[in-house]
Amino acid sequence: MKCVAVDEALLRAWPLPAPDGDGDKESRGRVLVIAGSREIPGAAVLAATAALRAGAGKLLVATPASVWQLVAAALPEARVIALPESKDGGVEPEAVDLVASCADSTACVLVGPGMMGEATTAAFVEGLLPRFRNSTVVLDALGMECVRGGKRFSQPVILTPHAGEMAHLTGDEKEDLQSDPVAAAVRHAREWQAVLALKGATTCIAAPDGKAWRHESRTPGLGTSGSGDVLAGLIAGLAARGATPEQAVVWGVALHARAGETQALRTGKVGYLARELAAEVPALLDLLGP
Template sequence: MKVLAAVEVDDALLHAWPLPTPQADGDKEDRGRVVVVAGSREMPGAAVLAATAAMRAGAGKLVIATPQSAAQSVAACVPEARVIALPEASDGGPSFHGLPLLQALGASTSALLIGPGMIGRESTLTFVQGLLPVFKQATVLLDAIAMDAVMTARRLAQPVILTPHAGEMAHLTGGEKDDLREEPLHAASRHAERWQVVLALKGATTIVARPDGEAWLHACHTPGLGMSGSGDVLAGVIAGLAARGASPEQAAVWGVALHARAGDVLAARYGTLGYLARELPAEIPALMHALA
């Protein structure tokens, strides 16, 4: 049996693995475009959280694609973004007919995040399957319902990051949630190889695994992060880092670490519980600076 080991993520590791640094005379084009496909009529805020987090992580340009019923409210909340209103299918997910609205962005997008707050499994998966070939040059982060695409897809052409918690991982693999929590390193490594993705299996101990078996372990003792919207923020941070030029594994490791440290800052300010997911992104820039 192969013996698995993971590198512990701490400040020393992050200091030794610096994020891509923008040039002093650079502009927004140099830090990449991130496209966030997210939200629904029931959960428009997920698109706002993820997109805001991507910008706080340093992405240069932002496009949000969200169903028509959510587009106006999302645009009002994120004035930095270009917002594309997608036609909706009967189940509330994006209609396949909305794909042409995003095709022109494929060649100029550095990172694509799909999934936060989306509903309608069948329409969403059809949309994702049609969208991925358009964004062959981008690092793709599949989150929430969009992760189901790996259950049926062949090996994807672009770098892909998945961000499941134990419950979502059990759904994707047919395993038991408790078993995954007991052996997160084995589960993350096995399925990162199986799907040929960088996989961040989230929990109090988060494992980030590459397809080749290399893995990182991040321990977090911040229970306040277990709240609505927290995962949307994490996905946005990772996507923003990828847009800046971080490799998929670096974006995932740094994203997990920054997200946890933002929770620590807010816990010190407000208490263990009760701070909000919308407050996390504002802490990211100072944390990146401190770790640079």
Template sequence: MKPPPPANGEKPHRPARPRALTEALLARWPLPETARDADKEARGQVLVVAGSHEMPGAALLAATAALRAGAGKLIIAAPEQVAQGLALAIPEARVIGLATTRTGGFSTRDCDRLAPLGERVSAVVLGPGMQDEAHSVAFVGTLLPLFRQSTVVLDAYAMSVAGQQPFEQPVVMTPHAGEMAHLTGLTKEAVQADALATARAWAARWGACVALKGATTFVAQPDGTALRFDGGTPGLATSGSGDTLAGLIGGLAARGAGPLHACAWGVLLHARAGAALAQQHGALGYLAREIPGQVPALIQSLGHRPARRPATPAQPR
């Protein structure tokens, strides 16, 4: 998407080059601190609305990642057919069973059951493992206004709500190139040919922080601020990996990180966890369920990495 030429003969504005997303950057941009005597409420509540009867594991992966990122409390809303199994698999969570349509999507009639959480939840992760795009979009569109005070992470079919209504809260979207093509009407090849420009253009159009995933991942804000991350590993291209990333970002947002802040930390932690697993198991073959277990130690390590400059930017430029 190219900007129109200026009418007054001035040189066209060139967006700033993206900042490299590195450990050094995050050392100058630490996560919100939690007092030693703070309780779990101080680290926020995260709501994960995810899964389907065919993919209940997506909810489990995203929810586990949110807790490993440091969220204080976890609520999972999942199809009623799989809710009990999820409650047993992750006993740390409160689990709410939601009605589904005949085609496997969530029913909008259950949005009212989640409405009371709107005043308490700091972050919401919507979409991992959802089925039936049409019903998912209707459900997400009904649910979003109930969580105006929360940061919302949209993944998978939940992202299809973008552009259909203005977002009333901070939103993060996590598409890969194929999903970005589906959302925008571009070809996958066009998305990959200029991923940075695509991420920037659609972040501005949607009013969301967009993490366009790939061998190089670009994170873009609506104002054009962008980060570039080149440190991915091949093994991260595996089933459930994206669900885990969405959960990490949601957990970090629950702790108080803003959209770009949570996204930057989530992308780098996800990649470094993959690198650690590659050292243990080999470049390929480690599992998405193993990624969250690496995260607490990585956060601890990055949090104690000395900064090269004393200043801590509110937002990287």
């Protein structure tokens, strides 16, 4: 099975959409981040900040009512919407109506980082998908629960599981997934009709048509709380500014790894914080850009 290595040569040959020199924030796309919970409010901040650092033009964040003021204070660049919560700390499914009014102007929507309540989150996502049919949808963490039991998307969707999450979603053994991650990623990307990033030291990316990419990084410091939220935000920000789902994932994974490598040089191999990663991205974009 052919699997293309993600390296600097590939990135330079596959440049991201260039910002319009005469454009404004509208021309780089709006990203909607639906994330956070009363126990993990920081996930919304990490993901949303990363989306802006990746180049998205406008940011809207929707987060549970119990933490919306905290999130709003941490994100002065964003409009923040408070969503009604369920008893398990999740977002009530009817909250879809509160964000659906912006669907026509949203280039990408990210759902899942730091959210609580498996059942309520899955129901929320099911209600959200048809309302955002013309947006790229990135599902992370509990946002991916909707694929359990079988799912085939009919719109652009990106999924970002690590091996443990993938085992939970598919019923496969974690060890089997890790033994042949490329085959697993390709099989499930085709089954779900979604772009899939199976994360790990070697991250395998697959598209519904069978194309696959492999990114290898020995950056142990990225194995830290909040790192996945940053990656999801980077992917969403790149998609918002016009990258295709496949390109957004490939570039997002590469930028995330390179941000970790840069932090390792600044701070040490481990011990840097997820919140420090996104600030490295604008310079990396310039370095890798045309």
